[in-house]
Amino acid sequence: MELLRSVRLQSRSEPAGEGYLSERRVAAHLTSQTLSEFDSKRLLSGVGVPVVAETSVDDPAEAAVAAETLGFPVAVKLCGAGLAHKTERGVVRLGVETAQDVRTAALDLLAEARRQDGEVSILVSRMLSGKRELIAGMARDATFGPCVMLGVGGIFAEAVADVVFRMAPLTRADALDAISDLRTQRLLGEFRGEPPVDRDTLAAILCRIGDLALDRPDVVSVDVNPLIVVDGTPVAADALVEVEVP
Amino acid sequence: MSKDAIIERFRPLFDPRGILVAGVSSHPGKFGFVAAHNVLRFEFTGDVWLLNRDGGEILGVECVSDVSQVPEGAVDLVFVCTPAAANPDLLRACASKGIRAAFIASAGYGEAGEEGMAAQAELVSLCDELGILLAGPNGQGVISTPSSMCAQIVAPFPPPGRIAVASQSGNFVSSWLNYAEHYGVGVSRAVSAGNSAALSVPDYLEYFAADPETGVGLAYVENVPDGAAFATQVRSAAERKPVVMMKGGSTAGGARAAASHTGALATDDGVFDGVCRQLGVSRAHSIEEAFEAAAAFATLPLPKGPNVFVLSTAGGWGVITADAITAAPELELMSLPDDLRAAMDERLPPRWSRNNPADLAGGETRDTVPDLVDLVVSHPEVDSVLFIGLGIQANQGRAERSGRFYPGHGLERIVSYHERQDRRYAEAAVEACERYSKPVLISTELAITQPDNAGVARVRELGHMCFPSTIAAVRALRHMTRYAGWRERRDL
Structure with a gap:
């Protein structure tokens, strides 16, 4: 099991190569792609998952305007279908406080874009304030079909x-x-001055992710990570949807 | 399928009018002999026919040399020990005599390479065509205590009871039947699914759920070829009756490789665990845990809530039991209600713990324990009770009875008093359990170390489970409480 797990982890960040990857797994890897963070969240928001307020723009000036509208502080990220792991790439700026800083951040991020990232945009999101992070998601199990996951820890989920x-x-x-x-x-x-997690809302999120998996057989996997608990209500701060490519 | 249709479908396998044992051997070392021996030895209530190519007499029974000699309609079940190659003709002949079920013990099928796989596929379609319910092949047998039927090629034959066993591995059937024999918590049906060519564990669980003789299904599975069918069948079984399940090995392939954290976290075991929770299945992680949970379900009413009360005649046990309850998310170590404390104060010397766990501190007189058991179990806030400390007096009695001072020095009288007291404690616990319809779990290691202890033996006589430790009892109670909650939240 550990072996399989490490293989799966590896398959997320590296191209399919030699080793333990079975043909089936390689095939699965090659025929799916991730939606951009913005498109992932739009898809989830469309089925009723609460998602952070955000705007996708093309240049630094628009980013500053978007930030003014959303209200500071904001998160500024480079966004694109080829950018599944933004933190590892260093293309995320959190807690940006002023319009000038937003412009600078956007300029820096656009400079980080590589050819293989494909089409990119700048994503400006309101910063969510909450001490607790959860993870929710969906993966298709070979035996039991689409399974919905809930976990503790957001970015630490795998360690926790x-x-x-x-x-x-x-x-x-x-x-x-x-x-x-x-x-x-x-x-x-x-928890530390914050109200209890609204279990009804959280339960509804899990139900909706499950329904999405059934309605959209082309959706291979879903990560809502982190799902930040804001005043008790879980809100998706980041998300990644993987879809099959025909 | 309706409940009646399911029962009717499985009747020839579990409650046949007659059995034909095919491939009977006169050599006592052969399976064909053992199967016939066990059917006869445990006094199957229907007719028994033995088929041996050469005829002759085996175990006092005149064998038939051909199926044609069996009267039409006398037999419902054929227990097959013949070589795989002989089975198609045998089954055709059986079908023509009205035989409607076959348990195939023969090997040489799906477990035996490509040729075996092909033979198995043919077997399945042949039985389909003949209208024969097919169990196995390559299984060790089927038992049914209401018919005193021990059609299996291994021991034991358990006492009658309400646990029904289905397993993908025959070893697990044996293990659980051995426990049933040891603890005296009996079995209604048991079947080794063998290669599960036509009937697999979920099919049997559906039958158990419909079967009026059965109170709980106990199952071992290794692979789940069809997750959706598994979920549908097992959920419908668990909605009717508790299902305890153990799983070995991994499922068909785990989560599909995905570019997600969720995919990485979706281990086979984690997914299966969630599936069990969702379907209302009590998943056990050891043979002992599985049996103990099944025994609890088979003999005790479900708790109506999480509040546990611990009644202990002595200190340390209560403390570690309280720790185990506190660590269990399903259970609540309830605080001692004031009115109950006051009522207990009246019956105990001041040194008792005055808390939950209630440590009686050796303060009991003749009627204290039976009185307190009734008092505690009857209290409206108490959902379940763990009773600890049975058998201590009888154990001392045993030392006295077997020593050189016995029967003088007043020992004869005191030993019989000790034993009587422990029997009374057992009776009080079981009576309160039944009177107030709340689970009372009795536990002591004497259940293993000294099964003839007067207290332990009395629990067994009353058809209840004496758990081998308080930790085992807490574990079983967790399964019961979780299942009760699962039912309640689904309005079942």
Whole structure:
């Protein structure tokens, strides 16, 4: 199992090469692509997943205007279908406070774009304020079909490894049970001055991700990571949807 | 399929009017002998026919040398020990005599390379065509205590009860039947699915859920070839009755390689765990845990809530039990209600713990324990009770009875008092459990170390489970409480 896992992790960031990758896995890897962060979130928002307010623009000046409209501070990111792992690439600027800084950030990020990134844009998002981060997602299991995941830890999810799965579709009871199955229940209650996590909203998010998997067989996987808890309500700060390429 | 249709479909396999054992051997070392021996030895209630090519007498039964000698309609089930190559003709002949089910113990099928796979595919379509319900092949057998049927090529034959076993590995059937024999918590049906050519574990679980003789399904699975069918069948079984399941190996392939964290985190085990939770299945991680959970479901009412009360006749056990309850997300170590504390104060000396866990601190007189058991179990806030400390007096009695001072020095009288007391404690726990319809879990290591202990033996006589440790009891109670909650949240 560990072996398979490490292979899967590797397959996200490296091209399929020699080694343990089976033909099936290689094939799966080569015939899917990730949507840009902006398109991923639009897709999720379209099915009812709460998503951070944001705007996609093409140049630094528009980015500054967008930031003024959204309200400071903002996150400024380079966005494109080929940019699945922005943090690793260093193309994310968080907590940008002024219009001038937004312009500078956007200029820097555009300079970071590489040819293989394909078409890119600048994504300006409102900064979400919350101490707790969750991860939600969907993966297609070879035996049980599309399975929805909920986990603790946002970007630390793989290290924390407190995750639960349910087959799609999920009933509300299934989703509420999944939330209760997380080991780190204290994180879901009142936490450092923040109200408890709104379990109904969180359950609805899980149900909707499950429905999406059934309605859209071409969606290979979904990551909502992090899902930040803002005043008790989970909101998607970043997301990545992987779709099959015909 | 409706409940009645399912029962009717499986009746020839689990409640046949008669059995034909095919491939019977006169050599006591051969499976064909053992199968016939077990059917006869455990006094199957229907007719038994033995088929041996050369005829003759085996175990006092005149064998038939051809299926044509079996009267039409006398037999529902053929237990097949003949070589795989002989089976198609045998099954055709059986079908013509009205035989409607076959348990195929023969090897040489799906487990035996490409040729075997082909033979297995032919077997499945032949049975389909003949209208024969096919169990196995390459399985160790089927048992059914309501018919006293032990059609299997291994021991044991368990006492009757309400646990029904289906397993992809025959070893697990044996293990669980051995536990059933040891603890005296019995079995209704058991089947080794063998290669699961036509019937697989979820099919049997559906039958168990419909079967009035069965209270809980206990299953072992290795591979799940069709996740969607598995989910549908197992969910419908769990909606009717508890299902306890163990799983070995990994599923067909795990999550599809995906460019996502979710895909990376979707291990086979994590997904299967979630699937079990969703379907209402109690997933166990060891043979012991699985049996103990099944025994709890088979013998105890479901708790109506999470509140656990620990009643202990002595200190340390209660403390570690409380720790285990506190660590269990399903359970609540309830605080001791004031009215219950006051009522207990009246019956105990002041040194008792005055808390949950209730440590009676050796403060009991003749009727204290039975009184307290009733008091605690009847309290409306208590959902389940762990009773700890059974058998201590009888254990001392045993030392006295077997020593050189016995029966003098007043020992004869005190030993019989000790044993009587422990029997009364067992009775009080079981009675309260039944009267108030709440689970009372009795546990002591004497269940293993001294099964003839008067208290332990009494629990067994009353058809209840004496858990081998408080930790095992807490683990079983977690399964019960979780399942009860799963049902409640789905309005079942």
